[in-house]
Amino acid sequence: MTQDSSIPAAEIVIEAHDVDKIYDTGTVRTHALRKVSLSVPRGEMLAIMGPSGCGKTTLLNCLSGLDDFDGGVVLINGTDISRMADDRKTEFRARDMGFVFQTYNLLPVLSAVENVELPLIVSGMRPKIAREKALSSLDRVHLRDQANNRPAQLSGGQRQRVTIARALVNRPAIIWADEPTGALDSATATEIMDLIVELNEAEHQTCVIVTHDPKVAARCHRTIHMADGVIERENTQAEMAAVALGGN
């Protein structure tokens, strides 16, 4: 609905035009996204906020290619993902995107390092190199010493850091994070956000974060607010910082 038209087109990494998403269960029809348009420039940290059921996660899923949508166009680095076949979309995700979820979604039977190297191996990298990269990625999230532990042997914060390490391991252009701090206590949440911001600054990756937490949003460059499947308004980082402070 609203967008920052001052950012040059070449800098835009994510571009959505009139995206529609309808959930149809046969008896109930829910319009989850209504003609949503959005642009995200390279290196930006964008927060998506809004009440439950407003379409935040749906938007993230549609933008990242995790879910199909019923109308509109999504361009990632200028490529229209709605026209991609499933296999290509999958490859695209493996190569150019990283994901962080609230519930970690680590494979319990694999160790931390094995979980992190997973996207590299599925994209065809030699295991030895994948292992090196995975260890270095764990290093970046300060978890190298826990590399051989399984998720069950890690704390919630450590598990989320493994997820971040996994999201970063192939140095993706975009990181999608759905409630990355939702399951964490406030101290750990702050620690995780510090890490995401630090990595964003260091690697200049684009981050799209779905969150309920104004403090998380306040760490992002821009925040969009959704309601009933549309982008209602957007705030700058400074505005969100004020909201977060007010919240306290």
Added chain:
Amino acid sequence: MDELFGVSMTVIASVCVIITALILLAVAIVAWRNPVMFKNGLRNIPRRKSQTTLIVIGLMLSTVIITAAFGTGDTLTHSVTNEAYTIFGPVDEFVVWDVKNHPAPENQQVIPLDQAAKWEEQLKQAVSVKAVVPFLGSTMPVLDTRTRLNDAKSFVVASPAEDLDKLGGLKDIHGQAVTLGPGEIALNAALVDKLDARVGDKVQVFYHGQPTDVTVKAIVPNTMFGGTNDTVNREGAALNFDFMSGITGKHGVVDILAISNDGTTRGGLNRTDEVSAAMDKILHGTTFKTLKIKQDTVHQAQLFGNIFTTLFITIGLFAIAAGILLIFLIFVMLAAERKPEMGMARAVGAKRRQIVESFLAEGMGYDLGSAIVGLIVGVGVAALMVYFVKLSIGDNLGLNLQFSVAARSLVTAFCIGVITTFIVVFLASWRASRINIVAAIRDLPETHRTNPEDATWRGYLRGTMNGFVAFGVAIISFFAAIHFSQLAPIFILAAISGIAGPWLPMLRNSNFGAPSSDRKQGDHLPRWPWIVGILTAVIGVGIVMLVGYFLALLVVRLTRERPRHTLSVPLKLVGTLISPVGLVLSALQERGRQVAWSVGLGTTGLALGILMIQWAYDAERAWLFFTGVSLILLWAAVTLRYFRIRERLSFTVTSALLLLVWYLGGANKLTWLTGGNMKGGVELFFLSGLTMVVAGTFIVVYNADIVLPFLARFGSRFGRIMPAVKTAVAYPLTSRFRTGLTFGMIGLIMFVLSMEAALNTNISKTFATKEVLGGYNVRVQYSDNNLSSGIEKDLTTANAKLPAAERVDVSKIEAVGETRTVAGDQMTIRNPRATSQEWKHYILTGADSGFISSNQLPLAHRAAGYASDAAIWQAVASNRDFAIIPDGLTGGGGFGGPVNDPLTLPSDYVKDGFQPFQLEVRGSDGKVTDLTVIGQTKSSAANFWPGIIVSQDNLLSIFPQAQGQEFYLRLAPGVNAGRYAKNVEATLVATSADSLQKIIDDNQAISRAFLNLFEGFLALGLIVGIAALGVIAFRAVVERRQQIGMLRAIGYQRRMVMLSFLMESGFIAISGIVLGLALGLTFAWSLLSSGNVGTDTGGVSYTVPWAQVGAVTAFALIASLLMTWLPARAASKVPIAEALRYE
């Protein structure tokens, strides 16, 4: 089929129907009392259609197996019974000469017609009968002069036409009445087939070598009137009565009086006992007896059907066991799936009972549906099996197989299916109801309270005591009461208190044993402490004595030759006291006290194991010994785990020990412990399979993660599918219970299939050796009324009458051996030194000097003092008292060999260099003759010479009337035995001749066909294991939905997700298959190389039946993958965004 495992099918069916009715009633009450939870359970059924389909398939398999086994038995019973009714028609009893008690030459075994008339009159005064018809009947060779084909053993009958008319008269195959005149013969259909004869042919019948020319007037059905009088050898013919009297010289006499009872062909059978008793009374004091010919044949038919059903059920036990595991697995999975719902229901106030009821409702929905489907599929499988039997061996069975399943069998199979599933569903429901509400709602792993007494001796003792009270004493007492029947009353006391054990938790929940401050108002002070005070001392002494007694017992067992046959006083005391004392102690336990039930089970197993070992020594039964040892090892594993010795270590070591025990036992290397006298039966195969596969499963499940580092090391070879490979191995190992169950199911069936295939292939190889032929090529059998004084002489005489081209070249015969055999019904034997002095029926064969000098039968064991087999044979020829016995007579074959050991010989006599021993032989006249056994033939010799072999002179001195004359010919190299045999048969009309190799080949073909059938039946069990894989895969898709979503999000292609699931099933299937094959093939090797399944196999090089093993493996693997295809496909289609939100 009217019996199963010796229990009447009517009784089984009635009990099953009553139990099923009670179950349905209970379910109806649940539905009435708690309709909401009941509906909640039922409505879950259609939610996931493919999963429901899979569950129904899984649940129905036990019903399918039982129905198929019943159907096959019913078909055989029905077919043979039908045959009996067709053959004997209106005839129910025979009156014949009592050969067994009054041996006499064949021509003297006759009934004067005037005597027959008197008996008829007397019988009709005593009971009401339709008719008494006299018959002449004799075994005669018959030759068709047109086709030159002959039959040496046709049964030719004749009856006065007016008498026969009382029973409907002789009719041809078209139902037209046939009246035979002199010189006319009616051939029955079986004989017509054999002779390729037709109406109008000239045939010759031979009596005592004299041919008589007759003309074929009609073709009659295979009935008593047409000469058929048994269900196997049906060839026969009918002659004019006076004409046959002339041929046989039997004027005014007959051989048989056939009695027809009042009533129909089938209904008349009910009067057999009455008529036969009346006839026996009339015949009392004469040399004649009544034969209940139709009733006996029908009973035999039923026995035949019973044997088959029992056999199939026994084979099916493996599959049924696997099926029960599958049912349990399915419901454990379902419970896991319903956990959040159940947690929610509990949170809003549902009681545990209601959760059980709801789950039970769902379970019963599946149960009833699957039992009905199982019944239909089972009937189909039975029909297929019958079709297969008909196709492959129908002719050789000599039966017209007609598919039939009795309603009683269907009802029983349905009820057994319902009952089995209900019991398992109930247990699974009870287990599912014991959830932690929060953990269930959030789908978290169950948390368990920590037992403060864990890993302490106090806790161990508590577990033991509770275990004994809850289930131990009931089981032990049952066994003990069976074995030591004189002690039964004492054990009943113990058993009652043992059975009361399971109610103890209820007792503990009341205020018994609680401190007075905790007790409810009005509760009295417990008096238990006083009783406990007294009894604890007794129990303490008892335990000390128990340990001491068994240590002493072990020492005695290892050093003493003769086993004990009584139960010691300390054991009696402990057995009697432990249960009531334990009951008291358990009742006094603190409320809510945790009990290590695994320890209780383990120690119960220990006590039971020790009892079984003692029983094994007394009863000399190997299965008791091996079960006892297995239970003791299980106790060791449980104990080690309880005291926190690493589970992997304790279960691996004890399982490895268990495997070692079975291998050593199978290879006969445990005789120092077992005493070498223990006999094994077919149950050992079931037991070995079950315990070895369980042990192997423990070893693999606890150690399979060792392969993970190797997988990582070779990771680069897998490329981008490496993570799929890794997760395929890692996931199953995180759920040891379900993986172990599935793995065990597949392993168990593969074990049995591969072991059976290996044993059969290698045992068949012993038939391929020349030893089995004894150095001969052709067997020539003479019909009983046409005995020969020498086959070479007969051939020479016959040749003289034939054109040169048709003559038999006698010069091709290199050696001839003659034997005569007395059938088992006329002769009995016993070992004069055995405990049981019962006479047992056995076969006696007399070998002439030609046979003794020319046979090449190798011996399994020679008596001391004989340097070679030839020396033994020579000794038999020169000494009338000497005998050679088949090794089967000594009960040889320690593992799975015959339990029936007529001689009950100690193992010292079943080895080379044994001391010659005495045997008593009793003929039909009651005269007892002593024989000295100096040799034992190998098992393979039993094909042609199954009896005790003595010199022919000796045989004729014991049985002057011995017939069963056979000649064995060794032909010059290069002569075609089959063609030569045919030539001999055509030349000597009174004989039937066969190539020995052809007989072996035919028998092998029949047994192969049966074995294929058994294997096919067994393979049903594989479907159980494969269905389990499908169930697990479906569950995994649900459980791992979020992870699948994540994998897809980070770049897993759909096909990789699918591959990962397929590989996971493949990993379990391959591991189970490899385990089953490895154990089955090596165990078969161990049995074969030790000669433990027949004395001939030791020297034969071991062959692995790769073709069969490969086919079964390929089937199992492909079917496993196909079964996982659906859930794997579903996993690959999981919508990513939805999966990531899924909780």
